[in-house]
Amino acid sequence: MCQLLGMNANTPTDVTFSFSGFAQRGGATDHHSDGWGIAFFEGKGVRHMVDHQSASTSPVAELVRRYPIKSQNVIAHIRKATQGEVSLENCHPFVRELWGRYWVFAHNGNLVDFAPRLHGNFRPVGQTDSERAFCWLMQELAKSHAGVPSVQELTRTLRELVPQIARHGTFNFLLSNGEALWAHASTHLHYVLRRHPFARATLSDEDLSVNFAEHTRENDRVAVVVTQPLTTDENWVALAPGRVHAWVDGDLA
Amino acid sequence: MCQLLGMNANTPTDVTFSFSGFAQRGGATDHHSDGWGIAFFEGKGVRHMVDHQSASTSPVAELVRRYPIKSQNVIAHIRKATQGEVSLENCHPFVRELWGRYWVFAHNGNLVDFAPRLHGNFRPVGQTDSERAFCWLMQELAKSHAGVPSVQELTRTLRELVPQIARHGTFNFLLSNGEALWAHASTHLHYVLRRHPFARATLSDEDLSVNFAEHTRENDRVAVVVTQPLTTDENWVALAPGRVHAWVDGDLA
Numbered sequence: 001m002c003q004l005l006g007m008n009a010n011t012p013t014d015v016t017f018s019f020s021g022f023a024q025r026g027g028a029t030d031h032h033s034d035g036w037g038i039a040f041f042e043g044k045g046v047r048h049m050v051d052h053q054s055a056s057t058s059p060v061a062e063l064v065r066r067y068p069i070k071s072q073n074v075i076a077h078i079r080k081a082t083q084g085e086v087s088l089e090n091c092h093p094f095v096r097e098l099w100g101r102y103w104v105f106a107h108n109g110n111l112v113d114f115a116p117r118l119h120g121n122f123r124p125v126g127q128t129d130s131e132r133a134f135c136w137l138m139q140e141l142a143k144s145h146a147g148v149p150s151v152q153e154l155t156r157t158l159r160e161l162v163p164q165i166a167r168h169g170t171f172n173f174l175l176s177n178g179e180a181l182w183a184h185a186s187t188h189l190h191y192v193l194r195r196h197p198f199a200r201a202t203l204s205d206e207d208l209s210v211n212f213a214e215h216t217r218e219n220d221r222v223a224v225v226v227t228q229p230l231t232t233d234e235n236w237v238a239l240a241p242g243r244v245h246a247w248v249d250g251d252l253a
Numbered sequence: 254m255c256q257l258l259g260m261n262a263n264t265p266t267d268v269t270f271s272f273s274g275f276a277q278r279g280g281a282t283d284h285h286s287d288g289w290g291i292a293f294f295e296g297k298g299v300r301h302m303v304d305h306q307s308a309s310t311s312p313v314a315e316l317v318r319r320y321p322i323k324s325q326n327v328i329a330h331i332r333k334a335t336q337g338e339v340s341l342e343n344c345h346p347f348v349r350e351l352w353g354r355y356w357v358f359a360h361n362g363n364l365v366d367f368a369p370r371l372h373g374n375f376r377p378v379g380q381t382d383s384e385r386a387f388c389w390l391m392q393e394l395a396k397s398h399a400g401v402p403s404v405q406e407l408t409r410t411l412r413e414l415v416p417q418i419a420r421h422g423t424f425n426f427l428l429s430n431g432e433a434l435w436a437h438a439s440t441h442l443h444y445v446l447r448r449h450p451f452a453r454a455t456l457s458d459e460d461l462s463v464n465f466a467e468h469t470r471e472n473d474r475v476a477v478v479v480t481q482p483l484t485t486d487e488n489w490v491a492l493a494p495g496r497v498h499a500w501v502d503g504d505l506a
Contacts, residue, residue, distance in 0.1 A: 044378050045341025048301050059320045067312045088298025097349060100376035121374035121395075123353035125297050142374075 002092070002108040004189065005076040006174040006225040008181035010249035012042075012070035013222050017210045020065050021203035021230045023055040025078055035091040036078040038064060039104040040071035041178035046102045047071075050091035072249075073176045077106035084127035093174075094134050096122055098141065099148045101177045105134040108227060109170025109186060133165050133173075151180040151246055151253050158182060158244045166242070174225065181247045183225050185239040192234045193251065194222040201231040221250030255345070255361040257442065258329040259427040259478040261434035263502035265295070265323035266475050270463045273318050274456035274483045276308040278331055288344040289331040291317060292357040293324035294431035299355045300324075303344035325502075326429045330359035337380035346427075347387050349375055351394065352401045354430045358387040361480060362423025362439060386418050386426075404433045404499055404506050411435060411497045419495070427478065434500045436478050438492035444478040445487045446504065454484040474503030 005022045007015050019038070036058065037050035047069065051058040055078050077092035084090040092106040107130035114129055120142065122135035137158075144157045158175075162184050165171050172189050175182040183189055194201075196219070198212035225247070229236035239245060246253040258275045260268050272291070289311065290303035300322065304311040308331050330345035337343040345359035360383035367382055373395065375388035390411075397410045411428075415437050418424050425442050428435040436442055447454075449472070451465035478500070482489035492498060499506040 042341040045303070045344070047303065047341065050298070050300065059316065063312065063316050088295040088300065091298070095348070097376065097378060100378055102378055123350065125350060125353050125355055 003078040007074040008247040009222040014068035024205040038076040041073040089126035108172040111168040114168040189239040190236040191225040223247040256331040260327040261500040262475040267321035277458040291329040294326040342379035361425040364421040367421040442492040443489040447475040476500040
């Protein structure tokens, strides 16, 4: 099973602590070693890093751990190949442009017999069911709105579209356009809201803890969404299966 | 003026030597310090790194210098802002998907009064004339071919399209889809073909030389295209202005 990590915050926030525990699952404490990727929005721009090396040994992952890139919206993925060979073009997250915004998508799960008609302007480069699902979602979003809709409108459209994919299998995904983070769980996704008063958190996968109170201001709000809880001492909430959630400025929208 | 660097090779080749001299022009030996970016194709996949820090001090540029990513097609860019603010979404190279392939584009120059009708499926995310030109090229290519054309066909289409942009100003650009590298010079672009018998080359911008004979096999062929020659002891050829060139497998196509 692949692992997903998403972050949405009301102020540019670095993801080094959470990524550190998450990256350990890419080959060290878990068996996901078929590549990984991460995308950071900075305003409308996006930094996109993918690697088909294990996230626990990749020099690019090492850069992400050491270099505190600050972002309000992050999506990361560690891959255990179910469909498609282990190659760069099959590493999540995937990026496309629509309405003059970049859209970033990562998927955990396996879709069976999902071969939608892609008549339009979004075609998969690789061979995964995940990129096919993303292209179909982009195609259908493009048909549903003339320009970037509000977060609420986009959530409503996703709630109509997602079940058409989810009936083909497990469809846990994260999606962001730099403004909001959307997630859907068929099986496992958990989130935590970090806010004042900030406390200490200890990673499950690494002997590392951080006192967020020392690194935050009173108004900071951060939502972290992940396949399995990353820390042992925070209030992780399991996402209700079958429902599309959205976070804006570090809070549920 | 921005700086462009392109590489096209018949075998996955690292670009660390050329990039090392090139990156020095991003703030150290030259005055280009408004961000930089590089894209490496690996098969159909692409690694894309952009940074709005100076290329001579950026930790991401440091990673590229140290970590020999091997690729057959590379495009890099160091930016001196002429249009658009210094922000991540304005850093070249830009990436879009068309026909299930990624396309990477970087531009040096300045286009005046270039406001084409973008009715279609490629919209700029940032504010640069360059991304606008790329989106228009992608739009017109999409209209001209039903799927990925041959390199020769694409070169012919570009020769029809490019003058429509170039009459608006300086339009030196590099374009790649991972299969070929295309270039057009309005003013300055130079290329060198590195092939057997390989010799020593010395960077103009850094006290560094390399003996390619020690790092290559007899059949290796590499074309490097750059704004100004990078080395003092190789046969750089100036591109004829106004003509679209293409390289495949390290040779002119």
